[in-house]
Amino acid sequence: MPDRGNASLRDVAELAGVSVGTVSHVLNHPERVSEALREKVTAAITELNFVRSGAARQLRQGHSNMVGLVVFDIGNPFYTDAARAIEDTLAASDLALVISSSDAEPHREARVLRTLIEQQVRGVIITPSEGTAALLPMLRERGIPVVLLDSPGDIEGYASVGVDDVAGGAMAVRHLLDRGHRLIAMITGPMSVRQARQRLRGARQAITEAGLDPEKILVPVETEAFTANAGEAAMSLLLERREVPTATFAANDVMMIGAMRSLRRQGVRIPAEMALVGYDDIMVASELITPLSSVHQPMAELGRTAAELLLDPDADERHVVFQPNLVVRASSR
Amino acid sequence: MPDRGNASLRDVAELAGVSVGTVSHVLNHPERVSEALREKVTAAITELNFVRSGAARQLRQGHSNMVGLVVFDIGNPFYTDAARAIEDTLAASDLALVISSSDAEPHREARVLRTLIEQQVRGVIITPSEGTAALLPMLRERGIPVVLLDSPGDIEGYASVGVDDVAGGAMAVRHLLDRGHRLIAMITGPMSVRQARQRLRGARQAITEAGLDPEKILVPVETEAFTANAGEAAMSLLLERREVPTATFAANDVMMIGAMRSLRRQGVRIPAEMALVGYDDIMVASELITPLSSVHQPMAELGRTAAELLLDPDADERHVVFQPNLVVRASSR
DNA sequence: GAGGATTGATGAATCGATTCAATCACGACT
């Protein structure tokens, strides 16, 4: 057995009877090498099963061919959809994607970013948490481009992509207004979360724009978490009101699933007695007993754009905001 | 402003007034350096904001501090749960995780593995697809440890971790038998998929073990895909039978959600007229109108063990198989 | 046919951290 698997560029050169410079040219600038030599070199490469050392390459070039993606939680389907799109876009430029999750822990986030700097990544795409702003200068100092994901202009001085949560909230409520509802509940989730606040703002805005009074039309119910149980409790509360709303908008589909449980138990018909619109358009939204209308976010486009911004040298501080779109299903029809 | 962010180990040495060797020792073998110098060096490191070059380090050491994880699809929640556990386990050994998805495309998988080899990763954890077996020798040749994920001994000669799908199928059906059901449908999914075959085998086995005849008890229905629509169609078919089963086991929760749609439309009561058990225990299983019993897989343990096997030098060809567990909810109670 | 231009190939210098053999400083012991 030939001693395969550890060949260096020098070994290839020796076998092919050329200089190391030529082998390197075959790999990086094939057009500069005559066909005869090119063939000899490629033959030697296959023969030796040669794979070039990324370390040596990076050391010389000053940067690697990797881009870092740092998300809160890899488990979140939105981020994975975006990640997929990022990966595909980068692949076209021969860049590999390195995914890490920060869990929104500053300590962990710092460690992850440090590793990325050590690897001299070509750029970083990150969904910022509370502590992120303090860490970004580390990257900036080293000339590593940064794009903020799902964070429309949260932090000054960096390019960003995001989805317009105000518009999303507005389009959900506008749809319900259009269908004649005049007392609309909103299950907001925790108001400490930016997305919750902005979706609520959008909801109010839609009502104002229709020439109506948000105070009279909208019944917001804050919950402690974005869970199904929280949604169920919120809906139970709403059904006990003197004047029960005829429609409900939830800032998240999972809470709405809980709310639907409560409705089913009380025998409230959907959408006849209670129309529903959720947010996120999760995979099962269309698979529920009553398929759920929901605000869909273009995560793939978001990812693609984030990657494009990262690669664009003069995108320094551009902010791209995508518009969500409403998917209407039986729950509000 | 000091020119921060590009300092090399030599710059640190200069500022601290010591040799490069000493700085390196401070980083890697602090105990060999006197306290006085150690402090001077650490001061210089902070002053210059020094982060060592991973490339140079790797080049010299012959390997990086990264481990590659290659999955079918990052979007799949199972894999992300496992990924999280892998990441945590590796972090304890100061190893970073690089996640990539192969989409089960051999072409893409080959490219991903090539990148990992270039990076001289310390090991690779991979969920193998059809073409994987042919690619693994590339890693073996280079002495890169490999652990197969979710693939109990599929490929000879490599360590692996997996969940016992036969046992999973068996425990679902055993539960239904225990509750007195004697005509049980199984929505299998495509039989070309190993998981589908093994879960069916488990189902048969449970019936045999109970001293009954699988041919008389079990009604398998193959579908073309693991989707909700496929599940719905399968259930409609079952309901048209002369003798309608009193229980259904689906090889996947999403198909079961479709099946439940069909049942609801026909007014079949769950579990009184039809008991249900799914597989995967997806997040919404507990959030459905009728909470769904489902076979749960210990993905976190799977991930942790995969990482441990990877780091264990004498785990060369060990196979670890986990047992799934049945979560009983209202749909079969 | 000579000079100039073009194309192809070469190999030494380079990137930055690690490591080990060599040197140094200082105290202890004979």
Next chain:
DNA sequence: AGTCGTGATTGAATCGATTCATCAATCCTC
């Protein structure tokens, strides 16, 4: 006082791909 030993520090060699100045060869043009 001199020698030995111990522990701390040094610095040069090393890993492997890239690049650029240099050299060689071939082709055009007048």
